[in-house]
Amino acid sequence: xxxxxxxxxxxxxxxxxxxxxxxxxxxxxxxxxxxxxxxxxxxxxxxxxxxxxxxxxxxxxxxxxxxxxxxxxxxxxxxxxxxxxxxxxxxxxxxxxxxxxxxxxxxxxxxxxxxxxxxxxxxxxxxxxxxxxxxxxxxxxxxxxxxxxxxxxxxxxxxxxxxxxxxxxxxxxxxxxxxxxxxxxxxxxxxxxxxxxxxxxxxxxxxxxxxxxxxxxxxxxxxxxxxxxxxxxxxxxxxxxxxxxxxxxxxxxxxxxxxxxxxxxxxxxxxxxxxxxxxxxxxxxxxxxxxxxxxxxxxxxxxxxxxxxxxxxxxxxxxxxxxxxxxxxxxxxxxxxxxxxxxxxxxxxxxxxxxxxxxxxxxxxxxxxxxxxxxxxxxxxxxxxxxxxxxxxxxxxxxxxxxxxxxxxxx
Amino acid sequence: xxxxxxxxxxxxxxxxxxxxxxxxxxxxxxxxxxxxxxxxxxxxxxxxxxxxxxxxxxxxxxxxxxxxxxxxxxxxxxxxxxxxxxxxxxxxxxxxxxxxxxxxxxxxxxxxxxxxxxxxxxxxxxxxxxxxxxxxxxxxxxxxxxxxxxxxxxxxxxxxxxxxxxxxxxxxxxxxxxxxxxxxxxxxxxxxxxxxxxxxxxxxxxxxxxxxxxxxxxxxxxxxxxxxxxxxxxxxxxxxxxxxxxxxxxxxxxxxxxxxxxxxxxxxxxxxxxxxxxxxxxxxxxxxxxxxxxxxxxxxxxxxxxxxxxxxxxxxxxxxxxxxxxxxxxxxxxxxxxxx
Numbered sequence: 001x002x003x004x005x006x007x008x009x010x011x012x013x014x015x016x017x018x019x020x021x022x023x024x025x026x027x028x029x030x031x032x033x034x035x036x037x038x039x040x041x042x043x044x045x046x047x048x049x050x051x052x053x054x055x056x057x058x059x060x061x062x063x064x065x066x067x068x069x070x071x072x073x074x075x076x077x078x079x080x081x082x083x084x085x086x087x088x089x090x091x092x093x094x095x096x097x098x099x100x101x102x103x104x105x106x107x108x109x110x111x112x113x114x115x116x117x118x119x120x121x122x123x124x125x126x127x128x129x130x131x132x133x134x135x136x137x138x139x140x141x142x143x144x145x146x147x148x149x150x151x152x153x154x155x156x157x158x159x160x161x162x163x164x165x166x167x168x169x170x171x172x173x174x175x176x177x178x179x180x181x182x183x184x185x186x187x188x189x190x191x192x193x194x195x196x197x198x199x200x201x202x203x204x205x206x207x208x209x210x211x212x213x214x215x216x217x218x219x220x221x222x223x224x225x226x227x228x229x230x231x232x233x234x235x236x237x238x239x240x241x242x243x244x245x246x247x248x249x250x251x252x253x254x255x256x257x258x259x260x261x262x263x264x265x266x267x268x269x270x271x272x273x274x275x276x277x278x279x280x281x282x283x284x285x286x287x288x289x290x291x292x293x294x295x296x297x298x299x300x301x302x303x304x305x306x307x308x309x310x311x312x313x314x315x316x317x318x319x320x321x322x323x324x325x326x327x328x329x330x331x332x333x334x335x336x337x338x339x340x341x342x343x344x345x346x347x348x349x350x351x352x353x354x355x356x357x358x359x360x361x362x363x364x365x366x367x368x369x370x371x372x373x374x375x376x377x378x379x380x381x382x383x384x385x386x387x388x389x390x391x392x393x394x395x396x397x398x399x400x401x402x403x404x405x406x407x408x409x410x411x
Numbered sequence: 412x413x414x415x416x417x418x419x420x421x422x423x424x425x426x427x428x429x430x431x432x433x434x435x436x437x438x439x440x441x442x443x444x445x446x447x448x449x450x451x452x453x454x455x456x457x458x459x460x461x462x463x464x465x466x467x468x469x470x471x472x473x474x475x476x477x478x479x480x481x482x483x484x485x486x487x488x489x490x491x492x493x494x495x496x497x498x499x500x501x502x503x504x505x506x507x508x509x510x511x512x513x514x515x516x517x518x519x520x521x522x523x524x525x526x527x528x529x530x531x532x533x534x535x536x537x538x539x540x541x542x543x544x545x546x547x548x549x550x551x552x553x554x555x556x557x558x559x560x561x562x563x564x565x566x567x568x569x570x571x572x573x574x575x576x577x578x579x580x581x582x583x584x585x586x587x588x589x590x591x592x593x594x595x596x597x598x599x600x601x602x603x604x605x606x607x608x609x610x611x612x613x614x615x616x617x618x619x620x621x622x623x624x625x626x627x628x629x630x631x632x633x634x635x636x637x638x639x640x641x642x643x644x645x646x647x648x649x650x651x652x653x654x655x656x657x658x659x660x661x662x663x664x665x666x667x668x669x670x671x672x673x674x675x676x677x678x679x680x681x682x683x684x685x686x687x688x689x690x691x692x693x694x695x696x697x698x699x700x701x702x703x704x705x706x707x708x709x710x711x712x713x714x715x716x717x718x719x720x721x722x723x724x725x726x727x728x729x730x731x732x733x734x735x736x737x738x739x740x741x742x743x744x745x746x747x748x749x750x751x
Contacts, residue, residue, distance in 0.1 A: 084715075085715060088498060088501040089501075091501045091502040092500075092501040092502070092504070109498055109718060110498065112498065112499060113497075113498045113499040113501060113502040113503070114499065114502050114503060115501075115502045187588070189588075196696055196698060197695075197696045197697055197698035197699070197700075197701075198696055198716075199716070241587060241588055242587065242607050242610045242611075243586060243587045243588055243607070243609075243610055244610075245609075245610040245698060245699040246582070246609050246610050246695060246696070246698065246699065258589075260588065260589070378498075381716060381717045381718060382717055382719075385712075385716070385717055389700075389701070392698050392699050392700040392701070393700045395699070395700075396610075396611075396612045396699045396700040396702075398612065398700050411520070411521060411522075
């Protein structure tokens with residue numbers, strides 16, 4: 001008992017020190033950010049293009065835009081996986097960068113926190129952008145982010161293998177199933193896609209789900225069940241390796257490049273890798289639809305540039321100039337060409353398609369492409385989890401596609 | 412439970428000591444001041460007090476460190492688990508209280524029982540494999556033979572590799588179609604078709620446990636080898652005179668002498684294994700169809716993929732409580748080994 005009384009005073013001292021320390025730290029933070037109201041010389045930028053060649057393409061564009069706005073760019077690139085945790089950290093410590101890049105399905109999540117400034121505050125024009133691009137960048141009727149270029153996924157096929165087997169690129173599900181079966185022999189699978197338990201697995205399933213009239217709001221519908229039945233059939237009859245349950249999109253590309261898959265579902269960002277192998281002749285078509293009368297609806301991919309609420313109006317204005325410049329016509333065209341992506345403005349896309357026939361399929365798909373967060377906004381991550389859970393349940397044979405979707409939806 | 416019994420014991424001892432002192436005081440007469448304290452001069456008392464302050468000052472850095480890097484995160488996590496903590500909270504700092512709603516939601520989710528079972532199977536399987544193989548190797552390396560040192564240091568390799576690297580390599584090895592393991596088994600005509608190590612709901616957990624055993628062997632080997640070195644050779648010499656060699660020597664000399672080390676290795680192993688995250692994420696992402704989903708991976712998913720930080724924290728706390736049980740066991744085990 002005696003010792004307890006002895007300890008009390010130093011303990012109080014320690015507690016006081018502990019309480020004082022964070023206060024002192026936060027005190028320093030506020031004084032530093034409030035001071036710079038005069039001419040802005042430097043703008044901080046954060047993005048996740050941490051690999052070449054994208055790192056340089058984006059870096060060069062940013063530098064040029066900075067020069068145009070009269071500021072130098074202090075850029076930080078972080079790995080894609082850690083971007084969101086970094087953004088959340090920074091938003092709680094009030095150290096967000098002046099210009100922030102976000103993957104488009106994350107935009108609404110971050111905009112909902114109040115950390116971003118609507119681009120209308122800076123009179124940035126949003127005309128002519130493809131509807132999918134705007135819906136990805138919009139939260140509660142205000143545009144918070146714009147993507148200079150966008151992408152989606154389609155069906156790549158190995159021209160040599162298909163010609164040898166006398167198979168033409170499929171356009172409907174029946175043709176896809178028949179082609180995939182015919183192209184499967186020995187170590188070679190007819191088709192490769194990824195159905196892993198991450199958002200990537202969901203993303204690759206969206207084209208068949210959406211084209212068939214399925215909707216993410218409620219996945220327990222016959223349309224979505226039909227789509228999942230297609231995925232399940234392809235794995236069950238062996239034309240897609242069951243490894244799809246664990247593959248990433250990069251793995252899928254490796255299978256295709258090694259000639260172990262005659263066709264694959266993938267995006268245009270794989271083109272530089274595919275082109276490195278001169279012996280590989282490939283073509284790209286839209287992902288087949290169930291009925292020839294249906295239109296292919298593809299999911300929209302790409303990164304949007306935003307202006308966070310840093311509390312410094314002068315810096316925000318400069319940041320907005322940089323974001324507007326990144327989305328200028330010249331930059332859209334230049335970045336689309338160098339990065340194998342599609343300009344997000346519709347008039348530019350049309351011109352781009354004629355100049356770059358190799359990307360024509362993707363350019364065509366972007367016109368009708370749908371943003372993942374278009375309907376659900378911040379509710380998308382939860383529903384995307386349900387979708388990949390259902391895919392995994394059905395592909396492993398734990399439940400029929402319809403039951404798997406019902407279970408996931410009800411969870 | 413063990414904690415409470417300890418506390419009550421200590422309390423009862425303290426009270427009995429107090430009553431004794433009171434009795435002694437009563438005996439010494441009406442003078443209320445204890446004899447010892449009356450003799451102390453004020454100067455001596457102040458010096459003693461200064462000394463005490465200095466003692467505390469030495470403790471302050473450690474206390475601050477502990478409070479900042481251990482206390483704060485734990486408290487924060489507990490607080491978070493009672494809040495509706497979303498991405499918005501990071502910006503606005505507002506997190507409404509929701510009481511036990513997060514716990515109710517997490518514990519009643521159909522995934523929880525799967526994760527709990529997987530966590531148990533993963534932990535038991537990993538520990539069993541790591542320990543048995545680690546002990547066998549430790550005993551093997553007790554013998555003197557050429558290349559002993561080099562081989563032993565090579566066995567540390569899995570420990571030195573970053574977990575992300577090991578899991579990426581194992582993902583290739585275990586691939587169904589072109590993985591090295593299936594090639595090898597195919598050459599030996601043990602299997603004809605590719606075994607879906609990571610994509611079958613019945614095999615994936617076994618494969619993940621296997622990889623985790625591979626990673627955990629060096630830790631078990633090193634600690635157990637150290638423990639074996641501590642056992643004096645004389646015991647084996649004396650034992651061999653009495654006819655205790657081989658298995659008998661192990662059972663009657665090695666095992667009893669190694670017991671304290673074993674309990675430490677096992678308990679630390681359990682705590683380390685319960686929280687394994689990177690290996691599972693790297694190998695299977697919790698799939699296929701949640702067959703390798705553990706409480707750790709599910710908590711990570713909830714917090715960092717679905718942005719439900721409150722629910723993630725609640726599930727994390729469940730894991731902390733489970734680990735705590737083993738941590739208490741560890742403390743008791745190590746205290747006992749000190750007493751011995």
